[in-house]
Structure formats: structure tokens, C-alpha cells
Amino acid sequence: xxxxxxxxxxxxxxxxxxxxxxxxxxxxxxxxxxxxxxxxxxxxxxxxxxxxxxxxxxxxxxxxxxxxxxxxxxxxxxxxxxxxxxxxxxxxxxxxxxxxxxxxxxxxxxxxxxxxxxxxxxxxxxxxxxxxxxxxxxxxxxxxxxxxxxxxxxxxxxxxxxxxxxxxxxxxxxxxxxxxxxxxxxxxxxxxxxxxxxxxxxxxxxxxxxxxxxxxxxxxxxxxxxxxxxxxxxxxxxxxxxxxxxxxxxxxxxxxxxxxxxxxxxxxxxxxxxxxxxxxxxxxxxxxxxxxxxxxxxxxxx
Numbered sequence: 001x002x003x004x005x006x007x008x009x010x011x012x013x014x015x016x017x018x019x020x021x022x023x024x025x026x027x028x029x030x031x032x033x034x035x036x037x038x039x040x041x042x043x044x045x046x047x048x049x050x051x052x053x054x055x056x057x058x059x060x061x062x063x064x065x066x067x068x069x070x071x072x073x074x075x076x077x078x079x080x081x082x083x084x085x086x087x088x089x090x091x092x093x094x095x096x097x098x099x100x101x102x103x104x105x106x107x108x109x110x111x112x113x114x115x116x117x118x119x120x121x122x123x124x125x126x127x128x129x130x131x132x133x134x135x136x137x138x139x140x141x142x143x144x145x146x147x148x149x150x151x152x153x154x155x156x157x158x159x160x161x162x163x164x165x166x167x168x169x170x171x172x173x174x175x176x177x178x179x180x181x182x183x184x185x186x187x188x189x190x191x192x193x194x195x196x197x198x199x200x201x202x203x204x205x206x207x208x209x210x211x212x213x214x215x216x217x218x219x220x221x222x223x224x225x226x227x228x229x230x231x232x233x234x235x236x237x238x239x240x241x242x243x244x245x246x247x248x249x250x251x252x253x254x255x256x257x258x259x260x261x262x263x264x265x266x267x268x269x270x271x272x273x274x275x276x277x278x279x280x281x282x283x284x285x286x287x288x289x290x291x292x293x294x295x296x297x298x299x300x301x302x
Contacts (some may be wrong), residue, residue, distance in 0.1 A: 152280065156274040168181075
């Protein structure tokens with residue numbers, strides 16, 4: 001059975017975007033062309049791949065299983081075709097990254113300008129997402145996450161600092177009014193500003209001193225999504241309570257005196273973010289250029 005590669009790519013685009021109009025905007029092809037390609041595939045296979053209604057497009061069981069196998073296969077095809085990129089003086093193409101908000105702001109932003117200046121023929125697309133995703137299924141070449149959330153079959157390269165820590169801090173006025181906690185469990189009697197991830201989960205606040213780990217689940221007047229950490233910081237500066245965030249995120253307010261760190265001798269350290277991507281025979285040239293750039297930048301760092 002001869003199947004057009006373009007028809008398979010059209011099916012993947014529609015499936016990923018859950019609709020023909022959405023896929024048209026993402027792919028640059030018209031919705032009618034995508035619809036024709038999918039109908040042609042279904043006619044060739046004699047199986048319905050997508051359920052269409054006036055409001056939604058969903059995968060059938062056959063379509064779901066086909067998508068699971070097609071995404072990595074098409075990724076290999078694209079990468080194999082892109083291998084010639086390595087023979088150019090300057091690689092070209094699109095690099096798609098999926099990164100959490102904190103990494104996008106604190107560690108990726110300073111890298112982007114230098115990378116794009118060094119590789120003017122590469123276009124960079126960044127999706128900010130605080131959930132762990134299958135980068136290939138999400139249509140991305142690579143992602144950035146922390147070590148405990150990177151699957152073992154992925155290749156990982158450090159991006160940003162090798163070690164980080166979370167810091168608890170509040171405004172001096174709040175601490176003068178409510179007192180300064182001396183032990184993590186003291187936070188249970190304080191107003192704490194919490195964060196909720198996209199999945200709905202709220203992680204415990206974790207502290208460590210001399211090998212002893214203490215986890216607490218404090219409460220407070222405000223809960224914000226992880227992607228809106230600026231709101232948490234502003235609330236803490238305003239005196240609403242204690243915030244618990246990456247030290248780098250709080251550093252400007254701490255240095256200015258707007259926030260005062262607490263429980264510093266209980267700070268829990270962890271490894272920094274990792275750029276991760278699937279292990280495959282052919283790596284797309286834009287991704288290879290970015291990985292090499294990150295490695296070279298780290299080697300030159302003092």
C-alpha cells in the first residue's frame with residue numbers, strides 16, 4: 001500500500017491540534033487540504049482514524065495507536081532528511097523547545113539572544129509548560145526539566161546552574177508582625193503563599209539540615225499557578241505571607257531588602273535544570289547546534 005508521507009504528516013498535525021482549523025494555523029496548510037489528506041488515508045486503510053463533530057475532533061482507537069507509532073517514526077524521517085544540514089556552514093531549520101516557566105525566565109532567556117545571533121538561519125519556538133510531556137508527542141525537539149522528572153531513556157545535558165535551592169522569604173514588616181520561624185514546622189502557624197501546578201498538585205515544602213529532611217504542608221491566604229510566580233513574589237513583598245521559591249527568582253527582592261530570607265540553614269539543595277531529548281540515530285541540525293552551543297557555553301563559564 002503506497003501512502004503519501006504528506007498525508008501521514010497531515011493526520012499527525014490534526015491529531016496533535018485536536019482540530020482542522022487549529023492544525024491549519026499551526027502547519028500553514030489549509031483546513032480543507034488537511035481534511036482531504038486525512039480522508040484519503042482513511043479510504044486507503046478502510047478505517048476511521050478521527051471522529052468529527054461540529055464541535056470537536058477526537059481520535060478513534062485505531063487513530064490513537066497509529067499516532068503513537070507515527071510520531072517517533074516521522075521524527076526519524078525528518079531527522080534523516082535534515083542530516084544534510086550538518087554539511088552546511090550554518091545549519092537552518094526550526095528548533096522547538098518545551099520548558100517550564102522558571103527556566104524560561106531565569107536561565108533560557110540569557111541564552112536565546114546569543115544562540116540566535118550565532119545561528120541566524122535557525123528559528124526558535126518555545127512552549128512554556130510546567131507539566132512533564134513526551135516531547136516528541138508534543139511536537140517538540142527537546143525539553144527542559146529537573147532530574148527527577150526526566151525519563152531514563154532520554155539524553156540530558158545541564159542547562160543553567162549545576163546546583164540550586166529553594167528559599168523561604170517574607171517582607172520584614174510581616175516577620176516583625178508575625179515572628180521569624182526557627183524550624184520548618186513553625187511555618188504551619190504562618191500565612192504561606194502556595195503554588196499549584198497545572199496538574200492540580202501542590203508539592204510539600206522541603207527543607208534539609210545536616211542530613212535531616214523535613215517536609216511541611218503549610219496553608220495561607222493565596223494560591224497561584226506555578227507559571228505565575230511573579231504574583232507570589234508581589235504578594236510576599238506586600239506582606240501577605242511567606243513565599244517559597246527558587247533563590248534566583250527571589251534574589252532581586254532579597255538584595256533590595258523588600259524580602260528577608262528565613263530558615264536559610266534549612267535550605268534544600270538540588271541539581272539544576274537539564275535539557276533533554278530522545279536518543280535517536282539522526283539528531284536534527286538545529287537541535288545539534290543548540291546542544292553544542294549549551295556545552296560550549298558551560299565550558300567557557302568561570
